[in-house]
Amino acid sequence: MIIMETERLTLRPWLDTDADALFRYASEPDIGNQAGWPPHKSVDESREIIRTVFSSPTVWAIVLKDTGEPIGSVGYMESFDLNIPARPGEAMAGYWVAKPYWNKGICTEALAEMIRHIRETTQIPSLICCHFTDNPASGRVMEKCGFIPTGEISIDDNQHGGKNRPMRILRLEF
Structure with missing residues (x-):
């Protein structure tokens, strides 16, 4: 079990006991839409999402050290089935944070x-x-962390709300 810490955050595996907090924030339409x-x-x-999607060893709850409450998630997948032009061996990163914590540097951290x-x-x-082009704040998070725009735009109708909604693609080389 991998646990990481920053100044304000603990990144740890999701627990069944996090379900109430997850529902409180993930039921907000603006979160899922973005x-x-x-x-x-x-x-x-x-x-059920905690037990399936968030059970991956490469997905962590974003937990505020001050409160111990999970307020979002960060993770990566080494294989994925999205309409995104990935290179061989490349992983896809993703994150979200509860709406009350938007624009506070939490996702960047x-x-x-x-x-x-x-x-x-x-x-x-x-x-x-990637991020939907109507969510430029997410793109700024990526760029602050060193991701470079590829110039590619993708549309993935399989994403909730993705029909005819362009996504901007960014890449970080190691």
Whole structure:
């Protein structure tokens, strides 16, 4: 079990006991809409997401040290089925944070720490990341962490809210 820490955050595996907090934030329509997934409809659904999607060893809860509450997630996948032009061996990074914590540097801090971990412990050659073009704040997080725009735009109808909604692609080489 990998746990990482920054000045304000602990990045740790998700727990079943986080389901209430996850539902509180992931049921907010603006969160899922920006991240490409539908809002959670119940605590049970959030618990199931923890047990399936968030059970990966490369997905962490973003937890505020001050409160111990999970307020978002950061992670990466070495294989994925999205309409994104990835290179062989490239992993895809992703993150989200609860709306009350937008524009506070939380995602930048969490993503930077995860990148440090990847560089120090894996052989992954590069990361790819994307954001819907109507969410430029997410692109700024990526750029602050060293991601470079590829100039590519993709549309992935499989993403919740992705139909005819362009995504900007960025890459970080190690």
